[in-house]
Amino acid sequence: MNVFTSSELASRTKAVCDTVREQGCAFVTNNGKVDCMMIDLSMFETLNDAVRSYDRWVAQYELERMWLRNSDLRISMGEIDDEIAEVRKARKKRAK
Numbered sequence: 001m002n003v004f005t006s007s008e009l010a011s012r013t014k015a016v017c018d019t020v021r022e023q024g025c026a027f028v029t030n031n032g033k034v035d036c037m038m039i040d041l042s043m044f045e046t047l048n049d050a051v052r053s054y055d056r057w058v059a060q061y062e063l064e065r066m067w068l069r070n071s072d073l074r075i076s077m078g079e080i081d082d083e084i085a086e087v088r089k090a091r092k093k094r095a096k
Helices: 006-011 013-023 047-070 077-095
Strands: 003-005 025-030 033-039
Touching: 003 006, 006 013, 006 025, 013 025, 013 033, 047 077
Parallel strands: 003 025
Antiparallel strands: 025 033
């Protein structure tokens, strides 16, 4: 796993980017906490493909979080549908 501090990213941008291209990804930390992940996008044909892939990843992540939160709870399908609708509404708000 490649981890760089935000100051390393600022001072050695080319080296960090080269590492991302070679290794596929790197993490950038700020005050010891992961701040962002840089990934090599060369595997995608277009930027739109990369964005769609990211959107699918976020959706899967949110779905897994919902499953974990609700795994011990007995909830109805209506409640699940309501929660999905809330997440979709929040995403639309963020997209504006």
